């Protein structure tokens with residue numbers, strides 16, 4: 591009897607510190623290093639193979655939008671947890687709990703705290719079946735000009751006219767919509783007379799080399815966009831206005847059918 595009582599006391603008082611499968615973020619309510627409860631203890635996640643689909647599962651679990659969720663390849667925030675509980679996480683994005691995704695335990699190999707998995711969750715974005723990194727030009731008189739919108743994990747986003755919105759970035763956008771590129775003009779919607787977007791801006795502060803396939807490969811600064819809220823409607827930085835391009839190509843009779 592006393593052994594039973596003791597073990598009951600021990601379990602209640604010491605063993606169960608958290609509920610398995612629960613997740614939390616270290617830095618802000620919508621962003622930071624991810625901590626997960628496994629075997630009654632909080633631990634961090636290693637960022638190897640960490641991506642936006644993994645972040646969708648975390649953001650959904652926390653009650654935020656799974657669309658526009660970012661699982662960054664950069665570690666902006668480190669966890670306070672003593673050890674990584676999960677590595678090599680490969681979610682499809684549809685799972686309701688991170689422990690339902692394929693993953694390996696920490697013992698497989700070691701991963702330093704400088705490589706903690708980070709997420710940035712968005713609130714109030716609408717979903718779209720677009721492919722991440724694809725681009726569309728909105729509000730121009732043909733499909734080669736307009737406000738730039740980039741698909742970020744199943745959500746269309748305007749582009750912040752921050753540092754990084756330059757000729758290299760604009761050429762990447764134009765290359766995506768035209769294979770016969772002759773000339774690129776870039777600027778803001780207000781400069782070209784295109785309509786400003788109204789949704790949440792998720793990408794900006796690029797570092798493009800010029801040979802990237804799309805703007806998401808230009809390492810957007812997600813901390814500025816999601817955590818600091820730069821380029822939001824209510825924010826000073828949206829004074830720069832949404833990014834726009836005029837791509838001039840050698841149009842064929844075929845293009846004109848679809849313009």
Ligand SMILES: *[C@@H]1O[C@H](CO)[C@@H](O)[C@H](O)[C@H]1NC(C)=O
Pocket residue numbers: 639677678679680692693694
């Ligand atoms: C996740 O995917 C990577 C790349 O395909 C693979 O090397 C890794 O083993 C996968 N993780 C698990 C737990 O299967």
